[in-house]
Amino acid sequence: MQATAGNRPDLRAEMNGSIGRYEDKRFDWEAFPASAGFPDLDRCQMRYIGAGGSDKVDDPTTLEPGHFTLSIVQQPPGKYAASHSHECVESFLALGGILTVGWAWGDEVLEARLGPKDMCLNAIGRPHGFRNDGDTPVYSSIMVGSKAPLPPRYVCHPRDTEAAMARAFGAAPGKTHKLQTDSEDHRHREFARHIVRYRDRKPDWHAAGFAKLAYIGEGGAPAGSYRMDLVHLPRSAGVALYERQVEDVYFVLEGVITVGWEEQGRVHEERLGPKDLVFNPPGRAHYFRNDGVTDAQFMLAVGTPKPEDVIFKAA
Numbered sequence: 001m002q003a004t005a006g007n008r009p010d011l012r013a014e015m016n017g018s019i020g021r022y023e024d025k026r027f028d029w030e031a032f033p034a035s036a037g038f039p040d041l042d043r044c045q046m047r048y049i050g051a052g053g054s055d056k057v058d059d060p061t062t063l064e065p066g067h068f069t070l071s072i073v074q075q076p077p078g079k080y081a082a083s084h085s086h087e088c089v090e091s092f093l094a095l096g097g098i099l100t101v102g103w104a105w106g107d108e109v110l111e112a113r114l115g116p117k118d119m120c121l122n123a124i125g126r127p128h129g130f131r132n133d134g135d136t137p138v139y140s141s142i143m144v145g146s147k148a149p150l151p152p153r154y155v156c157h158p159r160d161t162e163a164a165m166a167r168a169f170g171a172a173p174g175k176t177h178k179l180q181t182d183s184e185d186h187r188h189r190e191f192a193r194h195i196v197r198y199r200d201r202k203p204d205w206h207a208a209g210f211a212k213l214a215y216i217g218e219g220g221a222p223a224g225s226y227r228m229d230l231v232h233l234p235r236s237a238g239v240a241l242y243e244r245q246v247e248d249v250y251f252v253l254e255g256v257i258t259v260g261w262e263e264q265g266r267v268h269e270e271r272l273g274p275k276d277l278v279f280n281p282p283g284r285a286h287y288f289r290n291d292g293v294t295d296a297q298f299m300l301a302v303g304t305p306k307p308e309d310v311i312f313k314a315a
């Protein structure tokens, strides 16, 4: 298809204003005011959609959120995020390094370690924290299921708790437990239901030529305010124009994808590489295709917990 930009409306400008490119981003080391003065809590944030858990809501380089925010957080070795909860769901998708996530029930904590492309969806109100026990930085894509989340509610912060206990997310000595996915304990079962491991996902091959790996929503962790699948898009595969009543977002993990927007018969296309993102707004006709040299993978996040209602067709 010939990629041409329309003049009315200016699709090219509108589309480029809805793309976050990795090379244009910077990590903000002052994104989390509650961590100031506590070097063990050091971490930085790269914002793509909204402010996430930061109060930097007026950052002009981030996109306006719909039903969720998205950022990348980098946590150096040895650092941790103190246990806290939210009024909405929040997902951690590990991108690099090994991320230790803890869920707290009083002074008992379950911990799970997440490798690349593994995910934990934090349930509403469940106190949780994360820590880097490895020797390389951890990079995670963090999504918060609200346009404007409230500040985190800390339940075990080093300003009011002894340092070793805060680092253990509030666990008393001997009360940190490794997640057992085959346990009958309701806490292990609940935590396990909210963790998705890439290696365990079975591909759901679609007639349109791509595979979906369910992460949040049907077949994945129980959805809160958004759904998410990992899309594996083979070289040369692509889908025809489609649209939704809510936003959908493509966040590229591997390879290169071509994204197209259509308006009144005119089309504009952009290519996205690893860690690039496009926010496709509600009602915008759009499509994706792989013109690259390798298969591509991207996270498809949709601003609703409802099951998929788009009938994808091969382009």
Ligand SMILES: [Fe+2]
Pocket: 053, 084, 085, 086, 090, 122, 128, 152
């Ligand atoms: Fe959180």
